[in-house]
Amino acid sequence: MDGVNPTNVQALVRRTHEERVLAALRERGGLSRSQIAERVGLSRTTLSEITGVLIGRGAIIVTKTDGDVRRGSGRRAELLALDPSSGQFLGVDLGHTRVRMVVADAAHEELASGVATYDASLGWPARRQAAFDLIDAVAVEHGLHFGALQGIAVGVAGPDAGARHAAHEAFAERFDCPVVVDNNTRLAALAEAMTEDTPGDLAYVRLSDGIGGGLVIGGRLVAGGLGAAGEFGHVRVVRGDQPGARCRCGKRGCLETVASLPAVIAAAGVPDAAALAAAVAAGDPDATSAVDTAADALAKVLADAALVLSPARIVIGGSLPRVAPQIVARVAAAVGAELAAVGSGLPDVRAARLDDEDGVRGAIAALYQQSPLLAGYVDPLEPPTTVSRGSARV
């Protein structure tokens, strides 16, 4: 170890252990000491020393025992979390017909939330104003001043980069803090991953008015080098002599023309989603056939993606699986058949756990992954110029 002072090395190692503990709490909210020890790969003894120092410094607090969530018996473990007052995080989901917002603290506790609806024909300036009005109304109602706002994440519908830029500009001008903008379906993928004990790898597809998706690899959301990862909806599934229906993207036979909610409603010959749900529940042959066709096309797309990505989990969300839940089991069986021959394990195929709040929860999760300053602790990967930001407290 020529040229390195052992005392400095010890201090550096300890600092780094502290940073890893804080990073785990930043991403996951409340965790017990044994959960932290497993996650960061430290012994219980080393971890106890570190959490003792961090509690003494006020960077983390003991929130409660885990008795309300844990399974099995045994002594209740204390849950540790970042000092809640050290930061606020605002998540916004700007959908086609409504805007949702959630404010959470550094301990991942929800402070307030709200939703407002608007007409799908409204332009961007009116939607932006609706979002700002909602945030103001919720802030007044809950006495929030956003004095320790660490960041805002905004989910927007669709892959349009122009919409993302407009949203970024508007929120950055209105709020003096970092702003992250992403496709709200991709944020939903992140939110689903965060419902797992170990976020790991996940391929998420959402079947609603359109079809979108997202990838989480190594616990991180993947945008792709070109920024458009997750476009499952525009993989073509109708091939050969049949041309397939025209897709809104301009191609023919995309998955979206077969497995979106409107496509299945049309194929089943019913007027709307409620009628489709009733027909599926009653075992109507046309409705069943339309759902099965959608499931088989989706299974082919997901199996091909799983051969390339080898994800541990595949999650199916959106309105179609809520109307026709059997789609999940049929896709799981078909994906399993396609992958069994190649000898790797099989992914767990499941329905989404989160409902319409998935986008706004994903927005908050994206902030927890990116937040530079928490618990009064400097993220050493950021240059010192960011340190002063957000140091005012509520």
Added chain:
Amino acid sequence: MDGVNPTNVQALVRRTHEERVLAALRERGGLSRSQIAERVGLSRTTLSEITGVLIGRGAIIVTKTDGDVRRGSGRRAELLALDPSSGQFLGVDLGHTRVRMVVADAAHEELASGVATYDASLGWPARRQAAFDLIDAVAVEHGLHFGALQGIAVGVAGPDAGARHAAHEAFAERFDCPVVVDNNTRLAALAEAMTEDTPGDLAYVRLSDGIGGGLVIGGRLVAGGLGAAGEFGHVRVVRGDQPGARCRCGKRGCLETVASLPAVIAAAGVPDAAALAAAVAAGDPDATSAVDTAADALAKVLADAALVLSPARIVIGGSLPRVAPQIVARVAAAVGAELAAVGSGLPDVRAARLDDEDGVRGAIAALYQQSPLLAGYVDPLEPPTTVSRGSARV
């Protein structure tokens, strides 16, 4: 910044900057100061202070100017690199008919390399012995004692987890250092990514006796949660009424039955690869048709993967594109047509740059990504028990 001593914070920030500079040099070998500054996001002034300290400490050295590699004019810039004597890295590629090895130092300079062939019918014990004999012979010839061996990476053919475990056990028993084992096609993907100025995102497919591939996302090799990422060869491309040829995986109509070298040779009605190359070069209609069919099937698989992953680059390697180079342009055109409608940018589709040495270069690259101890500097993310390893010098 309650509770945090500003002096400690400054020291921590400086330490972290040093670690980022060292990490950049570890992964990329020699870099100029401006290349480092761009890569780690520091100003030239801050960077010069840091490199001055690191040079003074002996952790990094000035290797040479970049006059032999840079384009354009202007003053030559010094290239900085990690102290070469601080570590050795051994890469091994165990193929079906030959084993290759390369030894490199911490500055990414190749110290020695070698290759030995064996019969494809040889079992694992004989292959392992061939690898050890090759390493011993090269070490004697070049006077290497492996006294500062930081790690060994071994590429093995095929997705068989048993083969990977056997290789790991054998090399870990023979050499007292960390061993990494991965599929050699995946390592080839990493090697291709490392030929780029910015490794970024890349989807790699290799068309040879079989078809394999690999993904690099955010500069890192992706194994997938189930560990089998990159199995492009077993995506089914023959569908509908045509059953497709039986694949060695048990399914019918996999890409491998259409676009592997043996499949194209059979479809072209020629006896071997040399005859296929001659027929393709002469414009023989059967050979051209067989190559076009392979290219179209590959394009469909790669376009679907690109819709999901949105990679900046797609790289086509292996023996088939060497025999029939036109395959790359045809795939590029078809992928572009499939992606144009969805409005993201188009990936750069190119032929592989590396030849049969890609696996062993990828193995070395994997070590540079993972190496825990370099330049006499403790990686603070590793517990102190790893510090003593590798401190002996040649």
